Amino acid sequence: MRTLCLNFQKNEKPSLAEVFLQFSPQLQYRKPGLLFLDISSTAHLFGGESQLLREVLQLSQSLHLPLSAAIADQPSTAQGLSLYQPSSMSRPNEDSSALGPLPLAALNHLEGLICWQPEDQIEQIISFFKLVGLNQISDIQQISRDSLRQQWGKTGERLWQKIHGREQQALSPYIPKEALIEFIHLDFSVSLMSFLLHCIEKQLQRLLARLQGRGEFAQRIRLHLHCEFSGQIHLLEIQPLQACRDLDILMKLIEHKLESIELDNPIQHIEIEALPVPERIEQLDFWQPRVKDQDKVHALSGLLRQAEVHSGFFQLKDEILPEKSWQLNFEFMDYEPIEDQVHVDGKSFQIKPAHSSSLRSAPRPSLLFSSPQRISGKELRKLEFLSSYPVERLEESWWESTRGRDYYVALSPKGECLWVYHDRVEDQYYLHGYY
Amino acid sequence: MSKTKHLSQLRCQLARHLVSCDQIRTASAVPTGCPPLDQFFLWSGWPKGEVSLIYGSEGLGPTALWLKALPPLTQRQLWAAWVSPQHLKLCPWGLFQKDCDLSKIFVVEGHRHNPKQWLWIMGELLSTSLFEIIGCHWDHLSPPHSQIQKLRKLAQRYQCSIVILSQQQQPLKSPFYATILRTQGPLVEIERALHRPTPKSFQRRVLYADLMPQLSKKRKAIAS
Structure with a gap:
């Protein structure tokens, strides 16, 4: 097993784990701010462990999530390395040699999925070894298992397994259960639209990253803007023409909606909720550009629809009255004119004429x-x-x-x-x- | 100082701005679909990055003139857009009969004579960088100079040709229009076309009036 440990610098919400589901379906979050991913079966999809680590760090940077990360066989080793040798990767089956150079204080952080119990016992162990002049983990790797077990019981047994990379901790698939809601608490109330948009964009980006991890699109986004005075709440709802995870489109729609509300009563905190739908799976053509013209048109149509402006493509219809012979449709559909039908059955035939076919050329x-x-x-x-x-x-x-x-x-x-x-x-x- | 010295000094100063004769290019344009007009205009069509105005009563052909540009444009898989008010709609059958690709024409119907909304719609259309030409029917008061100026800046940024069609008899002729055409009776008068001697008149029949062939098709009584 190969484990990637992400060590967030502050206590993050468990829902953040969903953001990293795109790197592995097997992950587990542990307080305070530790995320473990089993990348044994997914690293090759990203071009190797180092490339995967790079992408994880890039993603966290784009979401303004300061963290340190490391890769090792066992979660406990990865956790220790993430703190003392960030962005490092131990070689497979060499966890013990990777842990060797670390100081004894690192033992506190060799927990992995399960914390040390009792918590203060590991501190006592570290103090004891320091007293006898041992400083690094490599110094205590020579101590036998039985000695540690005899001295410190189960904690000693666990310690021996961790420093030799023998502890097995399996990661099970993560099932997202948290609601897709993000909160923004502003230190001081804001009535400036540009600043509001900036705050919303940051949180919306996280929400969309969570949706990407879950493999879902946002069908609708709801914003509750809580005002400072009188308990007033502005409710904004935006719905793109097609469910998507495009930040630019959603921000444009939000900006347009925000222009319609008065910000005299400043906003104190904001709640953003996404209503998800399953992702539509699309087979992309290698030669086609990623951003297609149709995507631009859909984004435009969604924006105009929100502003109650009718737009789209001509859809021709076989109708007699001219004003009914076409309509606007947001999706273009080919016109298939009605033609005369001729049925031949043996020596007989039947003609079903298409009436008003000459209207097409009128x-x-x-x-x-x-x-x-x-x-x-x-x-x-x-x-x-x-x-x-x-x-x-x-x-x-x-x-x-x-x-x-x-x-x-x-x-x-x-x-x-x-x-x-x-x-x-x-x-x-x-x-x-x-x- | 002699003339040659002056010339050589100027060449040194302007070196990076000077190009050879074979590198001279006019601004790009969308062909109007009317060869005499294209030959007359410096840029051989509706200029990209500029705003043009065609004014005249409906029925005298301003819309039909603009529509001439669409069939060849859409057949090359390029995009066009049309913005019109709610009560008067563009009829697509004429375009269909001329083999226009309707999947490349985006239509916005029903702007509510709100200049601010109209400018916003135009801005959003332009910002997609998708359209080669945008036609806009304007039957209310003429858009003010400031709006035309903003529109021109947007058109320059996104390199799109904007054609405003007005049914007013005396619209506001903003200096920011690159081209102004007027349809009056049997004539199309070019009141302004940058870098071209104006006014210049063309017969509508010569340019685009194809109503009679359309009507007389399969109708012997009219054709005779």
Whole structure:
């Protein structure tokens, strides 16, 4: 077994273990601020132990988590090395020689997954050996197991196993149970948006790292901004168009939402919660760029949707009425026109014609009104129609109460080219669009 | 000091800014889709990094003129965007009939005549660095100089061509517009085009008016 020990410089929350799940599924957190990972089966995925260690340190640096780390066979050895020889890696099956040069005080930190019990006994052991002039762990490695057991009982037995790298401590797979909530306690209340965004970004980054470890995406992010006075709380909820872990997109959405709230009542602490969904697994093409155009468009669509602005791609539909013949969709879908179907069965055949197939090639204006505008009699008399017969006659399903429209192209006195229709039921002319 | 000495002094001072003749390039542009216009403009199209204005009543063709640029652009798998108000929408069937790739046209509908929101939408579109050209229909009061200036800075940063279409008869002609076109009756008048002699008029028929062929297709009565 190969163990990576991460020694956080301060007492961190157990939920932090989730951040490092991406390096190994077998990990265990122990207070105060120790994380052990079994990297025997995952180190090769990162290009070796040294590369894995480098990536762990880079990740912790990006999340502003000061820590020291070391790799050894046993968790206890790794813990000791992380403190006295940070970023070191003992050779496989050479834990005892790696521990040799360490001072006796390091015995306090050779706990691994289980603390020393009782706690003060190991201090007594260290004081005793110092009294007799021993200074390093290599000096006490020569003492027999029986002697240590006789003197200090179970603690002596454990000590012998640890300094010779014989203690077996297995790491079981970690199952995330902590809620995806991060808290930000500000020392002084803040009403400056840029500073608020900075604080939120730091914690959001950690939250997203936890999601990455869990293999989940954030479907929604909820922010509770607790104000200093009157117990006021601002609740902001952002939902990207597609569940993601993209910090830039989420920060943009948060920034846009924050602009809509008044910060006269300063914010004292913030609660960020992520609602997760399982990760979508995507087979990436080696030749394709990582950031695709579609991702940019999705991010943009999400932002515009949050601002209640309708956007997307044209989705053409086989509809008779022009205003219903397309809609905007956030995802582009190919248009598959309806074609005539011919079924041949032996010597007989059946044709099912596609009605209104000629509409696809019918002339259409550049701009269309959402709701056609009524033309008064006076305005109608000023128009010059290009033909006395309608260019097109559109009617909906015959079994419904159809209105029927006769379309004309007309020129206004200013020379504008208009698309006008005559509603046969109302006997009224409408302006529908401009060419 | 003799002339040659002056010249050599100038060459020394400006050495890093001088280029040879074969290295001279005009600013890049998006072809308008109308060859006579492209030949007239210095940059052979709607200039990237600049804001252009086409104004005139709807029906006189400002939108149709802008739409001419889209089919060749999208066929090269490049992106375009369109921003329009809620009540007047762009009809995609004309583009479909001209084999335009609709998957490369992003549409924003329904900006609420709020200049601040409009500028924000344009800023977000530009910041994706995705679009070669953005058309924006503006039927309210003309955007002020300051907004056009901001838009121009964004366009320069992201190297995108912005074309504003206005239906006002007398829009505010900001000095920050690189090109101003007016559609009036049968003519398209180029009121401003940087580094080109203006005004210059073109017949709309010559440029892009293809309504009659569209109408008379398969209609013998009209074709005759």
